[in-house]
Amino acid sequence: MEIEEFRCVECNEKATELHRDYSNGILKITICDSCHKPVDKYIEYDPVIILIDALLCKTQAFRHILFNTKLNIHWKLCVFCLLCEAYLRWSRLHGSEQSSDPADFIRYTKEWEFYGMFGTAALELAAFCGGVLCFLWAALCGLRRRSVRLRPLLRALLLSCYGKVLLIPAVIWEHDYSPICIALIEVFVLTSNSQAIRVTLNSSRRLSLSAVCLGLLSETCVARLCRTFSWSFLDAATASD
Structure with a gap:
């Protein structure tokens, strides 16, 4: 995705990537160097789950939407x-x-x-x-x-x-x-x-x-x-x- 920077949804630290794309379509989620958790767990979630978490005003969901997606609507x-x-x-x-x-x-x-x-x-x-x-x-x-x-x-x-x-x-x-x-x-x-x-x-x-x-x-x-x-x-x- 063409975005300036990513953020960890857990600790808000900057990250250079959300996942790594290996051969044969294998993806590995990037682990945050600060909190040692997935940088963005929502990249594997269904959009309905993300919407529900956003309706609940969860900080992680807001960080995913505002920092880690190119949502220009x-x-x-x-x-x-x-x-x-x-x-x-x-x-x-x-x-x-x-x-x-x-x-x-x-x-x-x-x-x-x-x-x-x-x-x-x-x-x-x-x-x-x-x-x-x-x-x-x-x-x-x-x-x-x-x-x-x-x-x-x-x-x-x-x-x-x-x-x-x-x-x-x-x-x-x-x-x-x-x-x-x-x-x-x-x-x-x-x-x-x-x-x-x-x-x-x-x-x-x-x-x-x-x-x-x-x-x-x-x-x-x-x-x-x-x-x-x-x-x-x-x-x-x-x-x-």
Whole structure:
């Protein structure tokens, strides 16, 4: 694989290879010189097992995904998660409206509200990532004089937002406990973000949680500004009519 460096999933030490390819298709997993364990045990695992360990926020699974794989779907995953977020907000907006006319659903799908909610969700995500990256840059580069690569951090943040995909089934299979499910999904996404930061920087849990909290604060401020701006726009439009 064309990747800059590998990491041991157990101790986070750098490694030059994950396995050695001998003749006749024989592979031998590389043993870490530091912890004397396989550098990456997940290269023999089924993708379903890796996904389950990632859902459990296991450090080894996150190291495998972030360091030892060439997974460059973070931008596509970001767009899909934003679509899920926009659909959730759109369904909340029109969920209380009851109509027996099937043409209303077609009319709603043609409205620009969905695209506006997509843009708002994108702004909130940008605020969250910006707040996290600014905090980590100030905390590590400014205070500890430690170099920080922002691109791997951004990739880790976007990949760790995969939990937002669960918003779609939570909306489709709507029931009385949907608000609780949505709240649990949001907590899970923030937990995954914190774990991704911790694995990428090999930092303490306190630092990653602080970064996530500051990012959440930035996202909340932007969300309130967007909500205030939309209300002001609607009031102005109503007054002009």
